[in-house]
Amino acid sequence: MTMSNKTVTVFGGSGFVGSQIIRELAAKGFMIKVATRVPERAYDLKPCGNVGQIIPIACNYNNDESIESALRDSDYVVNCIGILFERGKSSTFKKIHVDIPQKIAQACAENGVDRFVHISALGCDTGTSKYAKTKLAGEDAIKNAFPAATILRPSVIFGPKDNFFNMFASLSLYMPFLPLIGGGKTKFQPVFVGNVADAVLYALQEKKGESKGKTYHLGGPDIVDFKEIYQKLFKYTGRTKPLVNLPFAFAKFEALFLSMLPKPLLTSDQVESLKTDVIISQGALTFENMGIHPKSMDLILPLYLKMYRSGGRFSQKTA
Template sequence: MTMTHMPIATVFGGSGFVGRYVVEALAHAGYRIRVAVRRPNEALFTMTYGTVGQVQTVQANIRDDASTEAAIAGASLVVNCVGILFPVGKQKFDAVQNEGAARIAQMSARHGVERLVHISAIGADADSDSAYARSKGEGEQAILAAFPKAVILRPSIVFGPEDDFFNQFGTMAARFPALPVVGAETRFQPVYVGDVAEAALAAAQGKVASGTYELGGPDIETFRELMERIKRVTRRPRRVLINIPTPIAAMQGSLLDFLSKLSLGLVPNSLLTRDQVRLLNRDNVVGEAANGFDTFGIVPRDMDSILDGYMWPYRPSGQFAEMIESAKNLR
């Protein structure tokens, strides 16, 4: 297929953790891709995912009508991978995950886009007392109002080489004698980023009906069990797990939020927000009646098959840990 005959896909947030895997999957499937991001120069690495000229970066801010519309015009597929874990500057939950998502859907409908795929999150709920979950839920509602045939994907915690979860706690395990545990019995269903991208590709190709799908891996573990797993995979068995009761965690989150505000947002609270404490006390697993990977015909990969491949930097002996452990068995 020549470049001029390739369908055009616009991927908002295409240089982010999930977005880059979606871009790569679409490139291999034969799409011409616009990686729509606020800072195109920081997304140039995505151009290597396809042949020369197949992947291009374009400037777009989903808080802005003109740049969002320009990125969408002429595309037959739009994928929205933009999401934030905590507010930074003008990047607020409502502005990004609600109003921004709505803007993408409205512009997609205006320009006759054939398919719209939106990456949301398990727990999205317009009635939630969590600002994160509420903005996700309101964003979903706005998308379906403007583009009823959209496909919405709700993953649980997404893991992979560039993730912010296992890498963050792996770093803590390597540097500190203890790991904090907030919401020890809350259940999670971590899902591999490559499987999420595969589901997004299937949705983009029209292989599933429009609607909402919840994506979780084969393993369901509590937060405490995930911390125990991190101790094992980083070879840090002596690390102590410190349970932090919810009221105390909420106080800590509030204090860190306040200090961030005192800095006028120059120092964002990326450690623990009060909103995250609320989320850490709610199960984050696929609902019993929800459509999931089975609908896509995808068998999700488990944590055991992936984590060793990128968590080795946090081990005492780095990439040589397994070699040293094996040598101890020699006679």
Template sequence: MASQAPAQQLVTVFGGSGFVGRHVVRALVKRGYRVRVAVRRPDLANFLQPLGTVGQIHAVQANLRYPASVAAAVKGTDAVVNLVGIMQEQGRQSFPAVQANGARAVAQACAAAGIARVVQVSALGASAESASAYARSKAEGEAAMFASVPGAVVLRPSVMFGPEDTFFNRFASLARMLPVVPLVGDGVTKFQPAFVGDVAEIVARAVDGTVQGGRVYELGGPEVQSLREIVEEVCKVTGRKRLLAPLPFPLARIMGSVLQVADTLTLGLIPDELVMTRDQVTLLASDNVVSAEAKAEGRDFAGLGLAPTSSEAVITSYLWRFRKTGQFDALQAR
């Protein structure tokens, strides 16, 4: 645990303007930390300013593909958090470049600067043996982090939910757009959705120094749900009665390849909700839940002393906008 008070410490957060980042920044500034938000476009991170007091949050330019910018971003800081990740490759933003080499650049910059408190947010399912390029790059990023900063804290959350998520919101949007919602693999894949606010709290505790370093923590919510159960819950909350149609994995892989090419050729004009890549289909072939080993060793929410929030308690607060008459449709959606 650091000897200085939070107000005397500076924390650099890579990817601080993203979905997870804004919650991590909020958790840190509530503790009193000064936060340096390292992003590719600092001008798009100004919305974070109201989360703290005057001068408490400062955005700087950094790109994980350029080690010099990473080194400049960690200079003079007491702790570093790396949240940068992508779900789909686009141009130079490839999985190896961002999630493997990017994490390596952060780790090496921290090691050179003598920064020991480092938090790497990875993903549940990360594995060097995975058939998914996304999962393999996440595992490579973890290994690179430990190679340079052995005492780093690595967090592997399951799919996360919150107002700006791209999971529950995506299915709610699909249910609004389509009369039939396809379920890859008949929706049998298991998930353990984690509230982004809970993950941010663990990140902040790791920055505090109260989370043991040199370990990988798996963070999943209180419920294990199949993809079908999740979509059914979304439809119930949004008041949409939709047919859920099974989409076999072989056909889903073909569709993923076609949609990925089409999205590239149209320069991203296809709505995000309809874009699915072959690698994402590959990810859906494996369950995304906390392992028995992590539970037994206390490397989960329970072991960290936090009771995770259920999706049922949160998603209604932001999925109401997908109802036919918005928040005024509350009674009908029950």
């Protein structure tokens, strides 16, 4: 592998999306600093690069100097931090989706960072959930501090370690039924994690700087509702479960209890986010403008959902 002379800091690089971005950056020879609250979480990424190519560094987001030192001397910065539910005062949507990204963008501007890519979320401009509203406010805060930032808005992301298909596949193992919240009519455009990483690499590497200051909507080739998502799950796990309609109000009531779990299965805010479609808007910049052909669910899901197959991963059973 030819090593690049460029250094990239990836905030939240220990997560599902961040890890994939780091694997692709490493394959291209970039020097990578993984900014994380807990460096041990990023140790398993080190073998993805040469010795010393991937360096986990501790970042204390309550300390501006810590954020700045994580990106000092970096050419490029990628922000992947985000949460699905709030936890106490240290982990609120406003802090994680607005305040910290704003500080990172400010530090990028003050330290001569050339390109800054931020992972936002598709539907943040139309959504009524706190998640969506803070994601949109975060984009605005970033654009104020670093107008050349490239913003990527993915729909729900799938891939071997995703939190979406894996969660529903796990639920299908022991739940007597699966819920169709609000009738399951919300539309999604699931996107492969590898393609989200491709988009980040495009924004960092394209020669003309055309992606600077632009927002891209990232969705895969298929638009599906929740029922169709379950059908794919059943097809590739060989398991079926009855689908039960759960009106929004009832789902919110249920979420009161499920959100008390250490890792909440469902929160009231997630129910709220299911009220709006998460699909690419007309006229938006997309993968097409980056020359990327997004992979379909049917190509990727069988590769990792087979571990949930009834009768074991080598079973030939189909739903």
